[in-house]
Amino acid sequence: MTHTKNYCGIAEDVGEVLIDEESIQRRVKELGAQISAEYAGKSPILVCILKGACLFHADLIRATPIDVFMDFIAVGSYGASTQSSGEVRILKDLDESPEGKDVILVEDILDTGLTLNYLISYIKSRHPNSLKVATLLSKPARRVVDVQVDYLGFEIPDQFVVGYGLDYAQRYRNLPYVAVLKTANQSSK
Numbered sequence: 621m622t623h624t625k626n627y628c629g630i631a632e633d634v635g636e637v638l639i640d641e642e643s644i645q646r647r648v649k650e651l652g653a654q655i656s657a658e659y660a661g662k663s664p665i666l667v668c669i670l671k672g673a674c675l676f677h678a679d680l681i682r683a684t685p686i687d688v689f690m691d692f693i694a695v696g697s698y699g700a701s702t703q704s705s706g707e708v709r710i711l712k713d714l715d716e717s718p719e720g721k722d723v724i725l726v727e728d729i730l731d732t733g734l735t736l737n738y739l740i741s742y743i744k745s746r747h748p749n750s751l752k753v754a755t756l757l758s759k760p761a762r763r764v765v766d767v768q769v770d771y772l773g774f775e776i777p778d779q780f781v782v783g784y785g786l787d788y789a790q791r792y793r794n795l796p797y798v799a800v801l802k803t804a805n806q807s808s809k
């Protein structure tokens with residue numbers, strides 16, 4: 621199925637919708653309810669890993685009606701490629717120290733695990749009181765390093781996806797659903 625409703629100029633690249641808007645919103649609300657219950661009486665910092673997690677983060681904090689703080693961290697991305705270089709570097713650090721705080725890292729997609737593995741070690745080295753991980757998507761078939769996920773949206777197959785914050789060459793982040801990138805997945809076959 622190709623979904624182009626209300627979006628111009630994407631028919632070439634965007635293929636099958638893997639997770640529709642309604643399913644995403646429903647799952648994010650469930651995750652927010654789970655976080656609210658588990659952090660009742662606490663004030664966790666939800667750290668958005670830019671840029672891909674920005675939509676997930678924005679919806680998740682709104683679905684978490686407890687005393688939450690937010691912060692942002694940016695790491696090197698794939699650029700215009702669909703393959704991980706394995707290199708992780710911090711482009712923008714946290715504004716506030718995580719020392720003694722309850723931190724939840726919020727990621728868009730767990731692929732090889734290299735990014736989250738690096739960020740978990742980095743945050744731990746700054747002595748938070750606790751550290752958990754939320755990721756909207758996970759591609760288990762691609763894992764190179766094991767990463768413990770505490771809040772998972774959806775497992776997906778080994779396909780390059782765009783939408784709901786996820787990009788290809790900085791495009792398609794504004795799609796409200798997650799779809800397969802037709803061109804990348806065709807060329808890898």
Ligand code: 5GP
Pocket residue numbers: 672697698704727728729730731732733734735736779780781782786787788
């Ligand atoms: P990892 O370090 O786990 O291999 O990769 C994590 C990062 O790779 C994600 O934050 C995301 O930026 C990028 N990535 C991995 N898989 C995909 C994908 O299917 N689509 C997009 N747009 N980015 C991906």
